[in-house]
Amino acid sequence: MSYMFILPDIGEGLHEAEIVTWFVKTGDFVKENQNIVEVQTDKAVVELPSPYTGIVESLGAEEGEIVKVGEPLIRFQIENGSNSKASCGQEKEDLHFENSVSSIHTSAKVSNRVIAAPGVRKLARTLGVDLINVTPSAKGGRVTAGDVTAFKERLDQTNEAVSTIEKPVDKRLPIEFPETEKRVRIKGIRKKIFENMKRSQLAAAQCTGMEEINVTRLVEARKRILPYAEKKGIKMTYLPFIIKAVAKTLTQIPVFNSSVDEENMEIIYHPSIHIGIATATQAGLIVPVLKNADQKSIFEMAMELERLTNKAHSKQLTAEELTGSTFTISNTGSKGGFFATPIINYPEAAILGVHSIKKKPVVEDDQIIIGEMMGMSLTFDHRIIDGEPAGIFISTFAEYLQVPELLM
16 A cells, blocks of 8 residues: 655744755665655754655655655555554555654664664765764764764775875865766755855845954963863863853844844844854854853853764754854854955844964054964944944954953
8 A cells, every 4th residue: 555754844843844865766665764865954954764664656856856844755655564553544645754753853773773863874974984884882882973983084094005096185175076067956955055145145235344353362371271171171272262252242232143024124132142153064054053152151162162063063963053043153264264254144133254363463562573363254234233333343352352361
């Protein structure tokens, strides 16, 4: 008999999802709880397991197409008595997926008795790692993202020893130059980035202010606390200091911690400070959210930042960890330039770009000295923020980094 699996409500009030990757095709034999499709919602990428054991009769949509909650996703051909869900007298074409929705947000078994979360399985596929060969380290024999990346590193080291093929510097970049014209469909996370960037540019009147900040004392402060952070197992970069400085600045100039409700022509001032951190991953740019940043110490933010970043790279972020930002920071890092024009994470009112720190000659007390200089770029929605508050934001933020003791 034929049974239809409809797209379930996977939470967070979402109404539709894009088909990113089918793991099965027509004619495939599928076991219950086997992952069959990867879908992209407005908030996260999730993998859906099959509620049945049977043969795939047809797929409800092609990769890149949108399916609404309640619409057909995949049709199965199931023999009578071969599946517990199919033998309960339910009408065909009217089977709803109740029990396995919760499993989307938890771990699930994969083939050959390997236990790993969906994000870990996706990471393994991305890196070309067979989970069967990975030794699990977590309780219950569960394979973690760290297990996969460690195995991949060992594998790469082995391959490097026997191969003279040059490896790419950054795996996020294309690794092959095409010999002929090549077309790649815009889908999944890249499609969401595409749509969000376009909407932001069309909706907001974006203006960018730039400044150089002498962060010599910040560099020294970080060096002093590094030994303590290392003893505690905390990865201490400059970003926790920057987030703290932003949070303190936002409390003084709350219009930057707002968003626009165009339909009702209102500015929404948010009572909490939730900082989105633009993070480059192999799949594209995503923005995990560090909640209540103004209430956290620099060390707490460093730990939370590392946790979110690790989950971002292993594709394990939940919808809650990807939503609710009130202000966003884009960090181009040491490999980036000195200035940029970051695009607002709409409907937020502004975004801060922080760039590389470089030694440059600066004038201090009429003397030329060498200072550690950092570039910053503040893009704001000029419809609701004028130049004067933007200038106050830049100078206030700069003061906190120039005198980092104010952050402690």
